[in-house]
Amino acid sequence: MQPVVLIITVLAMAAIAAVFAWAIWAPPGAVDPERAERWRIRTIVALTLAGVVLAAMTLVPWPHAPQAGPTPGIVVHARGYQWYWELDRDTVPAGTPVTFLASTADVTHGFGVADPQGRLLFQVQVIPGYVSRVDWTFDRPGTYRVICLEYCGIAHHEMMGQLTVQPGV
Numbered sequence: 657m658q659p660v661v662l663i664i665t666v667l668a669m670a671a672i673a674a675v676f677a678w679a680i681w682a683p684p685g686a687v688d689p690e691r692a693e694r695w696r697i698r699t700i701v702a703l704t705l706a707g708v709v710l711a712a713m714t715l716v717p718w719p720h721a722p723q724a725g726p727t728p729g730i731v732v733h734a735r736g737y738q739w740y741w742e743l744d745r746d747t748v749p750a751g752t753p754v755t756f757l758a759s760t761a762d763v764t765h766g767f768g769v770a771d772p773q774g775r776l777l778f779q780v781q782v783i784p785g786y787v788s789r790v791d792w793t794f795d796r797p798g799t800y801r802v803i804c805l806e807y808c809g810i811a812h813h814e815m816m817g818q819l820t821v822q823p824g825v
């Protein structure tokens with residue numbers, strides 16, 4: 657997805673640069689002011705419509721249906737505190753579905769898990785009074801980091817835990 661966004665952005669920037677270059681170097685009198693005004697209005701209307709349609713399209717998948725039903729495998733309860741995570745188990749096997757049920761004892765936190773290379777696998781907002789659920793199956797064994805991705809106070813950056821994924825059976 658990111659390469660597509662990059663290509664679209666570069667093409668749009670090139671188009672804008674071309675318009676600016678043309679506006680700068682066009683010979684005097686090359687533009688009929690009335691025709692330019694018509695094009696300006698059409699362009700603004702078309703871009704506005706395109707923006708509304710594109711923005712609406714990005715909202716189609718939301719809201720997600722709440723995950724419900726039986727948990728598929730291992731359940732890990734994760735509870736956030738200022739400023740640490742408490743997991744009721746810190747070791748899970750690879751290849752087995754894991755359901756994280758995350759909650760908070762104080763303020764809003766962001767429960768996130770990063771792989772051994774530091775790449776974020778998932779994150780979910782953890783809001784007081786609610787239990788947030790993430791279903792995840794770890795492919796590879798290793799030492800994963802549990803992090804907080806919602807600023808939650810002065811020591812937010814130190815709110816890290818660890819999850820060990822062992823080779824599956």
Ligand SMILES: [Cu+2]
Binds near residue numbers: 804806807812813815
């Ligand atoms: Cu935090």
